[in-house]
Amino acid sequence: MKILLATGIYPPDIGGPATYVRNLAEGLVREGVQVTVVTYAQEPGDRSQGSGAWDIVHVRKGMPILRWVQFARALKKHGKDADVVYAFSSVSCGVPLLFARLKKPKKVLRLGGDFLWERFTDRGGMLSLRAYYTQHPRLRRFMQRLLKSFDHLVFSTRFQQELYKEHYTGLPRNSVIENALPNAVPEHHQVHQPLRLLFLGRLVRFKNLELLLQAMVRLPLVRLTIVGSGPEGKRLQSLSEELHIESRVFFVAPTHGQEKTQIFTGHDLLVLPSLTEISPHTALEARAAGLPVLLTQETGLSEALRSGMVCADLSGVEQIVAAVANVRSSYQAIAQECVASLEERPWSQVVHEHVELFSSL
Incomplete structure (x- = not known):
């Protein structure tokens, strides 16, 4: 099985998707899956080895339309024979995936955030995600069309899955794959003054x-x-x-x-x-x-x-x-x-759930 992971950020960049994609790539390779990562970076590059086990393709950051076109070219070049293209951003990766017009691979989108709402708050909006969807229905039309271009949606929480089902019609097949839980030994804290x-x-x-x-x-x-x-x-x-x-x-x-x-x-x-x-x-x-x-x-x-x-x-x-x-x-x-241990959910379980999903498409 060949999987292409399309992400807006990747280490050494900092952020949830960057860490998630790296850990998922590592786990998939251990399961015998061939993995390629396509991501944005300050400097472009062809194929560089990711820890010697998977390939990373860097697309130069720049103006939105130009970088989307360049990202689409990278997707078309490296994803034409993939079984699945797994996108980690609805816009920065989803729009280039539309441009690429790939025929063979199934297209999957992971939703752990909400692009339109985050841009709304960047401009000074102070509504919660739920309130935003209630008060700004027109802004969802673009996202509605984009979501329908995917074969499957993966949500990180049932909260967002239920919110999308409430406000979007005709969604593709979808499921929830929750994040892995950190493995640590809890330490009892004594309050400081101040x-x-x-x-x-x-x-x-x-x-x-x-x-x-x-x-x-x-x-x-x-x-x-x-x-x-x-x-x-x-x-x-x-x-x-x-x-x-x-x-x-x-x-x-x-x-x-x-x-x-x-x-x-x-x-x-x-x-x-x-x-x-x-x-x-x-x-x-x-x-x-x-x-x-x-x-x-x-x-x-x-x-x-x-x-x-x-x-x-x-x-x-x-x-x-x-x-x-x-x-x-x-x-x-x-x-x-807080000293009580959380339930276990290791990365191996998250990887297994992804392999099952990809195999079912």
């Missing part, structure tokens, strides 16, 4: 970090570490200075591996105040490490995966301040609950 909050993720608008900084003004006995990078980084740093909280708010570059584990160990609470978090892998990583998590109530995580997390309305400054205060008052009980 309380140490942590945010870890992309610095983009829908993460609602502006309101988190505003809430910090009302939380004088609290420190906040923001770990990540993204288009909102400079604006958030300037805002912390304008609010005169820069002595209590620390910005840190993205971390991985042992460094990330040490950051979890050194903090009391991971806070994800996003407008919506469809499938927050960071929350699962923190929870697996035993770090308490305060998560937006609009999330796609199942009840089982939310075990040990505190889900609350974090849509405004008042709500964030109240939620942090509630966690602080019950911290020992929450921390004790």
Whole structure:
């Protein structure tokens, strides 16, 4: 079986899809599958070996139409004899796949985010994903046509699957393949004085970090570490200075591996105040490490995966301040609950579910 994985980002770029594609490629190769990855990069390249086991094709980043055409050419060249082309972005990969007009391979799209809603929030929109779909029906027409061009849709959560079934008609066959769960030994946390909050993720608008900084003004006995990078980084740093909280708010570059584990160990609470978090892998990583998590109530995580997390309305400054205060008052009980192990879901299971899906198409 030959599978082409089409992704907008790939290591060393940072982000959920980048890590997901690399891990999936590694697992598929172990199952005897021939894998090629096509991705965007600053510098183009032909076929370079990915850890010596699969090929990576780099397409130069640039203006949207030009890069889509170049990506389509790469898909046509390297995917014409593939059994499946598996796209990890509805627009940056899905549109070039339409341009490529491949005949043989089945076309599969994985949905772990929502392109239209994320662009809406980038422009200043402050609606949750569910509210956005209720209030902006016309913007879905383009996505409706794009989704119908695929043979199968893979959702990372039932939350998003049900939302799409509610608002889109005539969807292709679809299924849910949940993310793998981190494998870690949970560590019992003792609260620090002052309380140490942590945010870890992309610095983009829908993460609602502006309101988190505003809430910090009302939380004088609290420190906040923001770990990540993204288009909102400079604006958030300037805002912390304008609010005169820069002595209590620390910005840190993205971390991985042992460094990330040490950051979890050194903090009391991971806070994800996003407008919506469809499938927050960071929350699962923190929870697996035993770090308490305060998560937006609009999330796609199942009840089982939310075990040990505190889900609350974090849509405004008042709500964030109240939620942090509630966690602080019950911290020992929450921390004790986080020591319990999560259910197991290794990458081998995720890979097996993909192989079964690809074989059934």
